[in-house]
Amino acid sequence: MKRITAVFCFALLSLCALAQRSEVHIVSVNDVHAKIENMPRLSAIVDSLRAEYPGLLVLSAGDNRTGEPLNDMNEIPAYPMVALMNQIGFDATTLGNHEFDSGPAGLAKLIDLANFPHICANVFPDSKWGIHLRPYQIFDVNGISVAVIGVVEVGPAGIPDSHPDNCKGLEFKPAPETLQQYSWLRDKCNVVLLLTHIGYEEDVELSKDVPWADLIVGGHSHTQLEGGEIHNGLLITQNVNRLARCTHITLTLENGKVVDKRAENIEVGTYPKENAATAQLLKFFSNNPEFQRTLCRLSAPITSYEELGCLMADAFCASGKADVGFVNAGGIRYGSHEAGPFTVADVLRLDPFGNDAVMLELTGEELKQMLMACNAADGYGFPKVSGIKCELIRDKKDPGMLKDIKITHPDGSKFCLKKTYKVVTNSYAAAVSVSPRKDQGRAMNYLTSQMIIDYLDGKEAVDYSGVCRLSESVK
């Protein structure tokens, strides 16, 4: 009897060993866009899950930065996010298109300051930049090997969606083809995770071609998935941007193979706890001395929206290397400023929307129609201009109605309506100005607030007192 019992126990133990179950737990975020005020809450969520699941992997699918001046205008641009991610204990991030926003040198610096690897297989930097990327990394999670392979989107121009100057000296290859080179990781690892910044639709498409992977932790399209979705056998996860939520992924393995994949969203924005150390670090970064930096001096006070609008439009023209610049009247957020220092904070109050600059090539006639359309849609008055002057011709019977405009060069000379001009405006004005034109334009990946900073920075003094480029007549 004893022998039978012993044999039975041995068989049972063997079966248990054969069907050994284990779990891998992952917290993922994407497109945080420097929503730094939510980082202490994310930190508390990570603490809580780590206490329950030692070996928790914390991953970001890219676009950690860009969207919060406290972060992006730090002395080392975007360093606060890296410091906060270090403090939380991120295990890895891939690159999003916005990781390139400070150019190759800026990216190299941030990677050096990070305590976690930047994993991206389809970016090939020139060695002169010293950008230390890894195509993949294998993590040991309580004895389970987890391969993480990263990729970033590559647009039609062959670079990610960032300013072309930021991508100089970097070579990019399409994400799907690049990933195929790493299919051998399937034989080496228990779990293969693709950390992608290519967008939800592309992730679904990709899932058809990578049956050797287990899951895709995605970003870029700011798509809110309910936990995760299974496509072609792969679990795909993604959240909307700015850290509204994170995803807790649970992979169940039997005998070293993934047999179940689940994901749930966790609300970050409304999470009731904060990690005190992360909150303290955030407080440190919330007082950015860069904001008080004087860009130039105003030699006379500015007393009207018109004057500040002209300053903004001049900045669009100069920084965008355009013939004509204009800003919608509603885009000028204050109308006076005393003489003296003009600071970075003054610019961010003047243009707080995070609008991108848009470059268009327009004939004089198309420009005229666009300015009139902007006036009609904006509701705050006629746009403020640079590179031209405008006479607003109002209807005699209805003076509130703009009948026509006459454009001249700044010196009053005739403006050719047939000639083509390079025009820069902000993304809001480009969007709301519905008018006939061949060229709808293209985003410059250059914030209009940054254009103003670049225009004023280093100028000794500027004087916009009394500047007016609009006149009125009635017909």
Added chain:
Amino acid sequence: MKVKVNRRTVDIFDGARVRDAVLRYLVLRKMDVKLIETAECQDAAGHSIGSDAPLKDGQTIKVKNI
């Protein structure tokens, strides 16, 4: 580039975001642009998407609560 907002084709600048296409849609429909504040956007499959989300040529989005 051309994108579809609530089945209406909207011609918008390259590199536009969801918010830009919705603004253009509101103007085309002669609706108040301030409705952008309450707009809830979805992709073609019905997932919520952020207003800052990038757009690509040919993409379809749906806008609710306007």
